[in-house]
Amino acid sequence: xxxxxxxxxxxxxxxxxxxxxxxxxxxxxxxxxxxxxxxxxxxxxxxxxxxxxxxxxxxxxxxxxxxxxxxxxxxxxxxxxxxxxxxxxxxxxxxxxxxxxxxxxxxxxxxxxxxxxxxxxxxxxxxxxxxxxxxxxxxxxxxxxxxxxxxxxxxxxxxxxxxxxxxxxxxxxxxxxxxxxx
Numbered sequence: 001x002x003x004x005x006x007x008x009x010x011x012x013x014x015x016x017x018x019x020x021x022x023x024x025x026x027x028x029x030x031x032x033x034x035x036x037x038x039x040x041x042x043x044x045x046x047x048x049x050x051x052x053x054x055x056x057x058x059x060x061x062x063x064x065x066x067x068x069x070x071x072x073x074x075x076x077x078x079x080x081x082x083x084x085x086x087x088x089x090x091x092x093x094x095x096x097x098x099x100x101x102x103x104x105x106x107x108x109x110x111x112x113x114x115x116x117x118x119x120x121x122x123x124x125x126x127x128x129x130x131x132x133x134x135x136x137x138x139x140x141x142x143x144x145x146x147x148x149x150x151x152x153x154x155x156x157x158x159x160x161x162x163x164x165x166x167x168x169x170x171x172x173x174x175x176x177x178x179x180x181x182x
Contacts, residue, residue, distance in 0.1 A: 004123075006068065006115045011108065013068035013082065013115055015060070016053055020069060023078040024049045027100035036137045037098050038159055038166075063088075070099065070112045079103045082112045084120055084129075092128040093120050097143075104139075113147035121175050130172035132158075144171035148181060 006013040016024075025046055027033065034042035041048060059065035067083040080099035087093060095116050099109045113131075120126040133140035135154055145151065149171035157165035 004066070004068075004119070006119055007073070008111050008115050010073055011079075011111055011115070012071045012073050012076075013112060014071060016056060016067065016069045016081070018053065020078055021046060021049045021053070024052070027078070027080065027102075028098075030101045032101050033098055036134060036140065037096075038134075038161060039096075040098065059085075068112075068116070070097070070108060072108075079108050080112075082109075082116050084116050084124070086120070086124055086126065090128075091126050092130065093124065093126050095120075095129060095131045109140075109143045110146040113143060117147060117149075117173060117178060121178055127175045128172055130170060132168040132170045134161075135167035135169045141169055141171065147173075148178060149173045150177070 003015055025044060028040055028044035028049070031042050034040045034044070056065070056067045059067070063086070065083055065085040067081055069078055070080045070082055071077065072079055080097060080103065082095065082097040085094045095113065097109055097112060117129055120129045130152075131144050131149065132155070133144070141151065150173065152170045152172055155168045155170060158168040159166050
């Protein structure tokens with residue numbers, strides 16, 4: 001199993017641990033996180049956290065996804081999560097992330113996204129990395145743009161969350177653009 005750890009100026013991106021469960025539950029018990037993400041349910045409890053950690057292990061072992069805990073370097077506080085889901089055949093990947101509400105607006109998501117993009121191009125050998133967000137969540141789009149991604153368009157009623165179809169705004173970065181700006 002890949003135990004990659006990425007480091008930035010303020011963050012450590014590491015695999016999740018069972019010891020993180022109580023903090024995962026605390027952070028994901030905030031309804032605003034579920035409202036702004038596709039795959040996080042609400043309410044969120046310990047059983048969901050345990051299932052999520054088990055799914056992460058399976059995806060990591062299968063090579064279909066790598067999820068990192070976003071941890072603040074100074075105090076090792078869990079702030080959120082970021083993942084990358086590579087498609088080796090097409091040398092591309094999708095990234096996704098969430099940050100606990102108490103830590104919004106501090107640049108942590110952007111810093112983590114830049115690290116995962118670098119990892120995708122330098123380690124995984126990708127050509128394209130993309131991400132999407134609910135169109136009504138422009139803050140997530142700003143994170144993507146600050147991480148170097150370009151807005152590519154809106155996929156209308158692309159996904160279903162609960163009983164609503166939601167628009168997805170798509171951003172991406174190509175290796176050639178990343179390399180010229182690195």
